[in-house]
Amino acid sequence: MPVDAARPAGAHAYGPAERAALYRVIGERRDMRHFAGGAVPDELLTRLLTAAHLAPSVGFMQPWRFIRVRSRALRCELQALVEAERLRTADALGAQRSGFLRLKVEGLMDAAEVLAVALMDGREAHVFGRRTLPEMDLASVACAIQNLWLAARAEGLGMGWVSIFDPEEVGRLLQLPHGARCVALLCLGPVHDFYEEPMLQRERWARRAPLAQVVFDDTWGRGADWLVSEA
Ligand SMILES: Cc1cc2nc3c(=O)[nH]c(=O)nc-3n(C[C@H](O)[C@H](O)[C@H](O)COP(=O)(O)O)c2cc1C
Numbered sequence: 001m002p003v004d005a006a007r008p009a010g011a012h013a014y015g016p017a018e019r020a021a022l023y024r025v026i027g028e029r030r031d032m033r034h035f036a037g038g039a040v041p042d043e044l045l046t047r048l049l050t051a052a053h054l055a056p057s058v059g060f061m062q063p064w065r066f067i068r069v070r071s072r073a074l075r076c077e078l079q080a081l082v083e084a085e086r087l088r089t090a091d092a093l094g095a096q097r098s099g100f101l102r103l104k105v106e107g108l109m110d111a112a113e114v115l116a117v118a119l120m121d122g123r124e125a126h127v128f129g130r131r132t133l134p135e136m137d138l139a140s141v142a143c144a145i146q147n148l149w150l151a152a153r154a155e156g157l158g159m160g161w162v163s164i165f166d167p168e169e170v171g172r173l174l175q176l177p178h179g180a181r182c183v184a185l186l187c188l189g190p191v192h193d194f195y196e197e198p199m200l201q202r203e204r205w206a207r208r209a210p211l212a213q214v215v216f217d218d219t220w221g222r223g224a225d226w227l228v229s230e231a
Helices: 016-028 042-053 072-092 094-102 136-154 167-173
Strands: 064-069 113-119 158-162 181-189
Touching (some): 016 136, 042 064, 042 136, 136 181
Antiparallel strands (some): 064 113, 158 181
16 A cells, blocks of 8 residues: 655644554554464563554443463363364355365464453443444454554564354353353464465455445445546
8 A cells, every 4th residue: 555655644644654654554464374383472462452452442332352361271172163163164165165174264273372352241231333233342342353453463473363163162161251252263473474465365265356346436336436546
């Protein structure tokens, strides 16, 4: 994403180097499944979780809860649940089964850290912004995870979001209270290299759609001819 240093968007814009850094981290964040072991110092992990906790949330409900999985035995049990669901997903994919099974879809055992992210319990009390769209709690948690993802990339750490698991089984294992729901197992830590493009694109599973395919004018499907194509 090129940043036109000469034309900041407004009086409160950051300087060109800061804007370039922001677009750079957005462009270079990758979902990582290969990790180099190592460790994440407590201070850095605290900084990343602070970034996550600064995310926007519907009605300011802050529905995210983070569980740092410190026990190796617990991590192994989580990995077994992910593996079981990976096989069920493969079966559900029919003709794409073997292609899916060739993909690496998690790095749970190699990542320095595993964080389980859950929606908190008692969410039904929060109606502001959710009366017609209850899933806005999940959207808020996704904002927090994206903050963490971007901050981790800027710190040189890789992160992978694993959602291939049965939330009931994971919830039992992590002793979540009734009503709470795990939505992510985050693998986090040092990596040897960041993928240059989404791994699913490299493996020809899917490609990033052109921007013009997802932006409309006025009504669904009407092309936005004002989009400026990037050089
Ligand atoms: C909500 C969510 C759940 C995801 N779950 C998984 C997963 O279980 N396993 C996996 O390999 N990747 C998972 N991903 C990563 C996506 O495959 C990845 O974001 C996408 O291929 C684009 O690649 P990029 O993130 O490197 O740009 C998930 C991403 C999101 C946003």
